[in-house]
Amino acid sequence: MVNPVLLIAVPLGLAFAIPLLALLSKAAARYVPPVASGFNLIISLLLLPEVLHNPAIVSIGGWQPPFCISLVAGPVGVLFAAIIALAGLLVSVYALDYIREGATGKYHMLYLFLLTGATGVVLTGDIFNLFVFFEILCISSYALVAYQGDRSGIESGVKYLIQGAVGSSLLLIGIGLLYGQFGTLNMADLAEKIASVGSMSLFVPMVLLITGLGVEAAIFPLNAWLPDAHSSAPSSVSAILSGVAIEVGLYAVARVVFTVFGASSIFLFLAFLGVLTLLVGEMCAFSQDNIKRMLAYSSIGQIGLILFALAIATTHGVTGGLFQLVSHTLSKALLFLAAGYMIYRAGSMEISALEGMGRKMPLTCFAFTIGAFSLVGLPPFIGFPSKFLVVRAALATQETIFIVLISVALLGTVIEGAYFFRVVQVLYFCGGRHEKSSNTIKKEESDPPAGDAPVTALVPMFVFVALIVIVGVYPRLVTDVLGSAASELLNRLDYIRSVFT
Amino acid sequence: MRSGIAIALLAIVALGIGLALAKVPFGGPKTEVGRHYVDEGVEETGAANIVTSVVVSYRGFDTLGEVTVLFIAATGLGAVLSTGRKNAASEKEPASLVLHTGCRLLFPPILIFGAYIFVHGHLSPGGGFQGGAIIASGFLLIYLGCRERRISRTASGLAESLGGLVFVAIGLLGLAFGSHFLSNFLPRGTVNTLFSGGIIPIIYVAVGFKVGSELAGIIDNLIEEG
Amino acid sequence: MSLLNNYAYYAGAFGLIFIGLYVILTKRNLIKVIVGLGILDTGVNLFLICLGYTSKGTAPIFSRAGLDAELMVDPVPQALVLTAIVIGVAVLALALSLAIRLYQHYGTLDLRKIREQRW
Numbered sequence: 001m002v003n004p005v006l007l008i009a010v011p012l013g014l015a016f017a018i019p020l021l022a023l024l025s026k027a028a029a030r031y032v033p034p035v036a037s038g039f040n041l042i043i044s045l046l047l048l049p050e051v052l053h054n055p056a057i058v059s060i061g062g063w064q065p066p067f068c069i070s071l072v073a074g075p076v077g078v079l080f081a082a083i084i085a086l087a088g089l090l091v092s093v094y095a096l097d098y099i100r101e102g103a104t105g106k107y108h109m110l111y112l113f114l115l116t117g118a119t120g121v122v123l124t125g126d127i128f129n130l131f132v133f134f135e136i137l138c139i140s141s142y143a144l145v146a147y148q149g150d151r152s153g154i155e156s157g158v159k160y161l162i163q164g165a166v167g168s169s170l171l172l173i174g175i176g177l178l179y180g181q182f183g184t185l186n187m188a189d190l191a192e193k194i195a196s197v198g199s200m201s202l203f204v205p206m207v208l209l210i211t212g213l214g215v216e217a218a219i220f221p222l223n224a225w226l227p228d229a230h231s232s233a234p235s236s237v238s239a240i241l242s243g244v245a246i247e248v249g250l251y252a253v254a255r256v257v258f259t260v261f262g263a264s265s266i267f268l269f270l271a272f273l274g275v276l277t278l279l280v281g282e283m284c285a286f287s288q289d290n291i292k293r294m295l296a297y298s299s300i301g302q303i304g305l306i307l308f309a310l311a312i313a314t315t316h317g318v319t320g321g322l323f324q325l326v327s328h329t330l331s332k333a334l335l336f337l338a339a340g341y342m343i344y345r346a347g348s349m350e351i352s353a354l355e356g357m358g359r360k361m362p363l364t365c366f367a368f369t370i371g372a373f374s375l376v377g378l379p380p381f382i383g384f385p386s387k388f389l390v391v392r393a394a395l396a397t398q399e400t401i402f403i404v405l406i407s408v409a410l411l412g413t414v415i416e417g418a419y420f421f422r423v424v425q426v427l428y429f430c431g432g433r434h435e436k437s438s439n440t441i442k443k444e445e446s447d448p449p450a451g452d453a454p455v456t457a458l459v460p461m462f463v464f465v466a467l468i469v470i471v472g473v474y475p476r477l478v479t480d481v482l483g484s485a486a487s488e489l490l491n492r493l494d495y496i497r498s499v500f501t
Numbered sequence: 502m503r504s505g506i507a508i509a510l511l512a513i514v515a516l517g518i519g520l521a522l523a524k525v526p527f528g529g530p531k532t533e534v535g536r537h538y539v540d541e542g543v544e545e546t547g548a549a550n551i552v553t554s555v556v557v558s559y560r561g562f563d564t565l566g567e568v569t570v571l572f573i574a575a576t577g578l579g580a581v582l583s584t585g586r587k588n589a590a591s592e593k594e595p596a597s598l599v600l601h602t603g604c605r606l607l608f609p610p611i612l613i614f615g616a617y618i619f620v621h622g623h624l625s626p627g628g629g630f631q632g633g634a635i636i637a638s639g640f641l642l643i644y645l646g647c648r649e650r651r652i653s654r655t656a657s658g659l660a661e662s663l664g665g666l667v668f669v670a671i672g673l674l675g676l677a678f679g680s681h682f683l684s685n686f687l688p689r690g691t692v693n694t695l696f697s698g699g700i701i702p703i704i705y706v707a708v709g710f711k712v713g714s715e716l717a718g719i720i721d722n723l724i725e726e727g
Numbered sequence: 728m729s730l731l732n733n734y735a736y737y738a739g740a741f742g743l744i745f746i747g748l749y750v751i752l753t754k755r756n757l758i759k760v761i762v763g764l765g766i767l768d769t770g771v772n773l774f775l776i777c778l779g780y781t782s783k784g785t786a787p788i789f790s791r792a793g794l795d796a797e798l799m800v801d802p803v804p805q806a807l808v809l810t811a812i813v814i815g816v817a818v819l820a821l822a823l824s825l826a827i828r829l830y831q832h833y834g835t836l837d838l839r840k841i842r843e844q845r846w
Contacts, residue, residue, distance in 0.1 A: 005682040009669055012569065016665035019658050060562045062681035063545075067537055069562045106580040113573050120566070128807055132566035135814050139570055139821065143577025146825055149584030151832045155841055157581075158757065158825045165764055165818050166751060172771050172811060173518075173744070179804070180525035180778040183532025204521035507752040511745050518741060527733040528782040535779070535801035539787050542802075551787035551799070555806040567810045574817030578824040626786065630813055692789065719820050726827055 001050055002043050004058055004073035007081050008120050011036040015112040022105045029105040033092035033112045040085035040119065047078045052484050055498050057125070065125075065499055066186035072125035072499060075484040076322075080122035080251060083326060087243045087333050088115040090460035094337050095236040097456045107147060114140040114240065118248045125499060127175055127260065128185045130252060131168070138164050138216055141245050145233045156228035163225045164215055171212025177205040188499035190260050191492050206263060209256050217249030218303050220277040227284070230296035231349075235340025238292060242299040243333035247325050250303060254310050258489045268401070270311035275405045275412075277304030282412040286419045290349045291339055294419060295332065298375065301416065302328045305409060309390040316396060318486035319479065320389035326478065327386040327468075331375040334464040338368035341453035351426055358428035361452045365427045367461040372420040374468045377413060382468045385475040387413070547689030548623035548698035556628065557701045561683040565668060567630075568708060572665060575715045582722050596646055604646030611639035619709030623698040629705040633712025640717040644724050652721065657714040664711025671700055671707075736777045743770030757829065757836040761822045768815035772808045779804035 014036045021028045050056070055074030059065055071077075092111065099107050113136060120133030142164065146157030179185060181202075182193045194202060215222045226246075230238045257263055257270070281301025288294035306328065309321030341364050346353045358365040374381035377388075394406035452458065471478055488495065531539070538555055546554040556564055595601075619632025643650050675684040683700075690697035743766055750763025779801035787799040826836065833841050 003676065003682070005672075005676065009672060009676075009682060012565070013666060013669040013673070016572070016662050016669060019662045020666075023655070023659075058682070060682050061558055061675075062679060062684040063559060067534060068559055103580045103583050106576050109576050110573065110580070113569060116569070128560075128810075129563055129566070132563050132570070132810060132814070136566055136569055136573065139577070139814075139817060140573050142821060143573065143580060146577075146581050146828075149581060149828060154581070154825055154828045154832060158822070158829055158841075161818065161822055161825065162751065162760060162764065165822070166748070166767070168814075168818075169744075169767050169771050173774065176771070176775045176778055176804075176807075177521050177525060179532075179807075184534055185803070201524075204517045207517070504749075504753045507749055510752075511748055514748075515741070515745060522734075522737055522741075525778065527736060527777065528780050531781050531799075531801045532803070535803055536796075538802050539796045539799050542787075543789055549789045551789070551802045552805045552809075555802045556809055560803075560806055563806070563810050567813045570814050570817045574821045577821050581821075581824045581828055584828075624788075625790065626788065628809075630809060693791075723820075723823070723827075726824075 001056065002046055004043075004047060004056055004071055004078070004123060005060070007040055007043055007123065008071075008116060010039055011112055011116045011119070015109050015116065018105060018109045018112070026105075029108045030092075030096050030099070033108050033115070034089055034096075036112055037085045037089035037092055037115060040115075041082060041089055044078050044082035044085055047073060048075070048082060048481065051075055051078050052481065055488065055495075057499055066184050066189040069129050070125040070186065070499060071123045072187075072495070073123055074488045074495075074498075075481060076251070076255075076488050077123045079322075079481055079485050080248070081119050083329055084115055084118045084122070084244050084248070087240065087329055090463055091236050091240050091243075091333060091337065094239075094340075094457050094460045097454050098236050098340060099234065102148065107144070110140045110144050110147070111237075111240070114144065114245070118244050121248050121252055125187050126185050127178070127187055127190065127256075130187075130255075131171055131175060134171070134213070134216070134249075134252060135168060137245060137248060138168065141229075141237075141241055144237045145229045145241075147237065148234055150232075152228070152232040156225070156232040160225040160229045163222070167212045167215030167222070169212075170208050174205045174208030174212060177208070178202075181205075186499070187255070187260050188496045191262065192496050194261060195492070202261065206257075206261050206266070210253055213249055213252045213256065215249075216246065217253050217307075218246045218277075218300055219250075219253070219273060219307060220280050220300070220304070223277070223300050223303075226300055227293050227296045230299065231290060231292035235292070235336050235343070238296070239333040239336035239340075242296070242336060243329040246299060246303055247306075247329060250306060250310075250325070253307075254489060258313075259492055259495055262492050264313065267311045267313045271308050271402070271405055274304045274306070274308030274311055275408050277301070277307065278409055278412045279304070282415040286415050288419075289351055291343070291351050291354065291423065292336070292349055294351070294423075295335055295339065298416065298419075299328075299332055301412060302332070302375070305387075305390065305412070308405065308409060309393065312390075312393050312397060312402065313490070314393060314397065315483065315486050315490065316389065316393035318489055319482045320386065320393045322482045322485055323386040323389055323475075323478070326471075326482075327374065327382040330464055330468055331371045331381075331383060334367060334371035334461055334468070335375070337457065337461050337464075338364050338371065338453075341457055342368065351423055354423070355426055363458055364453045364461070367458075367465050368427070369424050370465050370468060372424060374472070376417045376420055379472065380469065381472040382475075384472060543692055546685060546698060546701065547692060548701050549693050550623050550625065550628075552626075553623045553628055553701060553705070554698070557704050558683075558685060558699075561672075561704070564704075564708070565672070565683075568665060568668060568711060571712065571715055572661060575661070575719050578719055579722055582726050596648070600646050604642050608639050608643055611642065612636055615639065615713065616709070619705050620702065621695070622705040622709075623701045624693060624695070629708025630712050632705075632709040634716060636709070636713030637716030637720060640713075641720050644720060652714075652717055654718070654721075657718045657721075660710050660714035661718070664707045664714070667707040668704055668711075671704060675700070736780075737774065740770050740774035740777055743767075743773060746770070755838050757826050757838055757841075760838070761819065761826060764822065765815070765819055768811070768819075772811050772815070775804050775808050775811065 117136030285297035615635035618627040622628035685699035687699040747767030784800035
């Protein structure tokens with residue numbers, strides 16, 4: 001069996017080696033992230049069948065837990081690692097041509113570090129190690145948002161950084177309180193000791209941890225940074241932030257709530273928070289003119305839906321939540337990638353400037369439309385079985401409160417459909433008039449290249465489209481993996497036992 | 502108004518933290534994990550400084566992450582500042598002879614002191630990060646006192662990358678020879694001598710070089726900006 | 728008296744944390760907010776170190792043979808603080824570089840004027 005440490009160590013080593021490679025050949029730096037993500041994808045797909053029922057516990061340094069840091073490569077961890085690697089690979093292929101100006105070597109280093117941080121967060125079994133890899137993820141995303149150095153990027157970067165740094169300090173205080181009371185940092189050991197004390201006496205550390213992790217997970221009201229950051233960043237960065245970074249943040253929240261604390265009494269509160277996030281996100285998205293800001297608010301809405309599904313806390317609910325998460329990663333990344341070239345061609349981020357783009361860039365707009373339909377939840381795309389699973393899980397609980405909440409969530413879906421259909425209508429059914437608006441972005445050449453997006457952008461987009469359609473038509477391909485992942489998240493005792501044997 | 506809301510919010514948080522702190526005794530006996538490290542640490546890792554053996558050996562993965570974070574910050578800072586306008590070289594007064602000579606005289610002892618700190622990290626208080634910070638302060642002294650000297654960007658970039666690569670490579674060698682990532686596959690040696698502790702001094706030397714060149718690079722970027 | 732002695736350290740650490748949070752929440756100048764972030768980081772690190780203290784303990788270094796292991800403090804919080812200090816420095820460095828660029832773009836560091844990203 002392959003050692004799961006390679007999933008973290010090899011991309012890290014390759015990222016450290018990029019400056020050395022850049023000395024040999026200037027253009028070599030942009031091929032390193034696809035190679036590293038491809039390697040990660042292969043390793044995680046090889047690991048996945050083996051860890052489906054027995055998580056692989058790897059201790060770093062050869063010591064016994066809890067005296068060492070252990071990696072817990074269970075179905076959740078390896079599934080997330082595979083998704084991070086897949087999205088990372090496709091977006092890095094897109095970035096081969098998209099990132100052309102500025103210090104490109106540094107972009108690729110930061111990008112690879114973001115993916116490494118995300119993989120580390122999902123695989124670790126130690127709470128301080130979670131903090132360290134979480135910081136790797138956050139700091140590389142601050143730097144990537146501000147990467148282009150333009151006015152909106154730097155402003156968004158500063159606001160994101162300050163909110164994120166305050167969140168991390170709160171997270172560290174929470175970890176300190178836990179260590180002071182229980183004397184261990186290993187998540188399974190903490191879970192065992194917390195089980196004997198009862199989780200409600202640990203209200204303050206739990207709130208601190210959820211708040212600290214929730215800033216990155218974009219839970220309302222901690223998500224003020226997200227619309228600015230995701231809309232001002234370059235489109236490949238927006239794709240990976242919306243597709244990977246906030247999902248990994250939500251995974252961290254779920255891991256802390258389910259496994260470490262086992263706090264069944266706050267699930268209802270989290271469900272309310274999820275629906276509130278959903279409503280705020282969808283309603284703000286509806287009123288947007290800027291397409292990337294609209295997509296960013298839509299990300300907030302989807303995170304709210306995933307949080308609600310996870311807070312249902314039955315096997316069906318968590319499976320639905322994880323399925324919705326996978327579907328969001330694929331669809332939202334596709335939407336941002338397509339929007340990137342549409343904006344470049346139109347010269348502006350306003351939706352009205354994209355009129356008639358369906359004729360000028362047929363393939364890109366087709367991909368965008370597929371992504372939009374999938375996010376809204378139309379069959380035969382992946383959004384449909386995932387949303388259906390969530391609704392069915394909410395109805396199966398037989399409690400009125402969840403039925404009320406899911407109806408509110410469906411209202412949010414209707415609003416989502418409204419604004420996405422409006423964009424699709426602008427793309428295809430309006431005339432070819434092209435209005436100049438005040439929100440133009442600076443371009444290097446005088447005219448953008450005619451025709452569709454280049455091949456390096458179309459290939460990843462259509463791989464996303466293919467995955468969306470295939471998994472949408474045959475959801476059985478992924479549901480048993482998701483089911484094992486859900487049961488790993490929910491069964492604390494199995495987790496504790498597997499780490500200590 | 503805004504400060505009133507802030508104070509109210511902080512008062513609520515303070516109340517919560519006060520309640521939580523009641524369960525965390527101050528000055529109580531060591532935790533089980535701490536006791537294990539202090540009792541068994543010298544035999545298991547060979548280093549006399551238990552904090553070093555915790556940082557590098559027992560929790561070495563955190564140190565790898567920390568080194569990565571510093572690298573990311575230095576890279577991000579370089580990327581953000583490289584897109585800006587460079588201010589025209591302002592004519593500042595050259596430093597006086599006493600300042601100039603004093604800085605040049607102090608620079609080598611500071612470097613040696615920093616190197617001493619990170620080479621002896623496993624024997625006395627100190628380590629890679631502390632020694633690297635001292636080395637960077639020596640470079641800062643040179644930048645402030647003798648303005649015409651600069652370190653070459655390629656040399657510091659090379660030192661950073663090599664330091665990180667050496668750390669990851671030692672981890673992978675531990676995987677190959679010891680069947681665990683970052684396992685201590687070199688002989689432990691006798692306690693309290695320079696060549697004890699297995700891989701610990703090697704990792705700390707790599708970290709010392711890396712942190713020193715990284716912080717010096719950050720200072721260089723910031724000083725050149727303004 | 729011993730209660731005061733015990734909790735004086737926690738009070739000091741959390742005092743710094745609350746000062747830092749107050750500065751971040753209320754000040755308008757970006758450099759002051761960044762300084763507040765630094766104070767917050769320092770407070771958190773002090774709090775973490777306080778966790779490891781055992782009464783009458785000394786540094787956990789066996790510099791000569793025969794030192795009593797019972798009188799040594801817990802090494803784990805010290806290792807955590809090492810990592811946390813470096814991460815705090817990294818975030819501050821990045822924040823300062825962003826502040827420099829922000830000043831070049833906007834000509835001011837007043838956070839109320841740097842609000843181009845509207846609703």
